[in-house]
Amino acid sequence: MxxxxxxxxxxxxxxxxxxxxxxxxxxxxxxxxxxxxxxxxxxxxxxxxxxxxxxxxxxxxxxxxxxxxxxxxxxxxxxxxxxxxxxxxxxxxxxELPGNSVRVDSAHTAYERELPTRHNDALLAVLRGLASVPGTDAMRQLTVQGDDRPLWRDHDCFRNALAALVARAAARHGAALAACVSDFDAGVERTQKALRSLPDAPVTAIHGDLVPPNIHIDPAGRPVAVLDFGFYTTAGDPAFEAAVTAAIWDMYGPHAEEHATELTGLFARELGYASATLTTYQAAYALTTYDLFGLGDGDGHFRWCAQQLRRNPVFSA
Missing domain, CATH: 3.30.200.20 (Phosphorylase Kinase; domain 1)
Structure with a gap:
């Protein structure tokens, strides 16, 4: 500008x-x-x-x-x-960080059906890079946006900390989400159970909001900067980062559901994460961010979270 x-x-x-x-x-x-x-x-x-x-x-x-x-x-x-x-x-x-955003947010432009290979490669490079950074005490003390306490407080593993966050977030305004998502209480319980059943995982740095504007690339398509930490930044399972990124990369475009499915499969294959783990984390993300910008079908993020839960095999099993 x-x-x-x-x-x-x-x-x-x-x-x-x-x-x-x-x-x-x-x-x-x-x-x-x-x-x-x-x-x-x-x-x-x-x-x-x-x-x-x-x-x-x-x-x-x-x-x-x-x-x-x-x-x-x-x-x-x-x-x-x-x-x-x-x-x-x-x-x-x-x-000032180098490069330019991968692309504008999907709320402002419709992404084409085919995901560009160079964008996928940039995403994989960023996910691998962040997964190489060990989680630290400072990361554990951060509070996820919308919550009232550090994510890791009173917990010694990420999966249990996240399950507790799901319970707190569902209690905030769960009635609004329950009006749009059937069998809501049971779905919350299924998600918490699935989280607590996940295997042990490394604890690494998690950005938590790897949407296209937050990754900068050079003219060759290589990632040269990652910015805007803070929204969901914490220490945890790097599979959570991959799961959330797959879901939010294209949130509002005409091919959003297909892109989320495609990226989830890509990250499972290339990074070695179990598909069930990724879908569990995607349900948890929807349940912990649904009310951060507005309540009801008039808010795009709320509507997106409800859609995610309705088709998530862990939540809606």
Missing amino acids: ENIPNAEASLSDPWLAYFADRGHTGVRHIGAGVEGVVYGLGDGRVAKVWSGRPPADLDLIRQVYADIARHPLPFATPEILDVEDHDRVLVTYER
């Missing part, structure tokens, strides 16, 4: 003027995610205006970034350079 002059910026977005007035050149709006809005500042820096996390979480997020950066990866990850509190709004200054 092109730079916006100061006068126009002050009318359309006060943060553009704020950063420009602080001496940054080339200020531009880059994009918005669950965690906040990102602005390019020039000179290889960006600013993130946080909306999804309280300032108290910043030390943890910063430590998670550092934990990931300690391991050699074929792509860049975020690094916080400075922090400020502006009128109780948290602003972090970070290095």
Whole structure:
């Protein structure tokens, strides 16, 4: 997006003027995610205006970034350079990550039926890379968006921590989901039972939101950056990352269901994950994020989660 002059910026977005007035050149709006809005500042820096996390979480997020950066990866990850509190709004200054998004989100464009091979290869490279980073104490202390406590609190394994999260999330607004999904309570119980029955797995870094805009590639299609950690970032089974990525890569396109099935099969074959494990994690993801943006059929994410559960063989068995 092109730079916006100061006068126009002050009318359309006060943060553009704020950063420009602080001496940054080339200020531009880059994009918005669950965690906040990102602005390019020039000179290889960006600013993130946080909306999804309280300032108290910043030390943890910063430590998670550092934990990931300690391991050699074929792509860049975020690094916080400075922090400020502006009128109780948290602003972090970070290095600008290279490359361009794989593609725009499926909410804004219809993906073609055939998944591009180079996109699949980029996804596999990212999944393998993140699975090589061991889970750390800082990652275990993070709270999944919408929950009220660290995911791993009072638990010593990911599958049990996730099963407990499913119970808490279902209790938040489960009645709204039950109105759209038959046999809801039994499905929640089946999902929890399936989670607790999963075999032991490695504990690695999980991004939790690998949608196309959060992966940057170079002109050759190689992943060069992964950004926007925080929405579901934690430590856990790398199969969870693969399962969620397969489901959310194309959430709203005309071929979304086919793409999810295709990517789930691809990740099972190439990464060695059991198909039943992937479908169990996909049910858990739908049950723990359904109410984060709205309730009822008018909200796209809520509607998507209900659709996922209705066709998930673990939930609807």
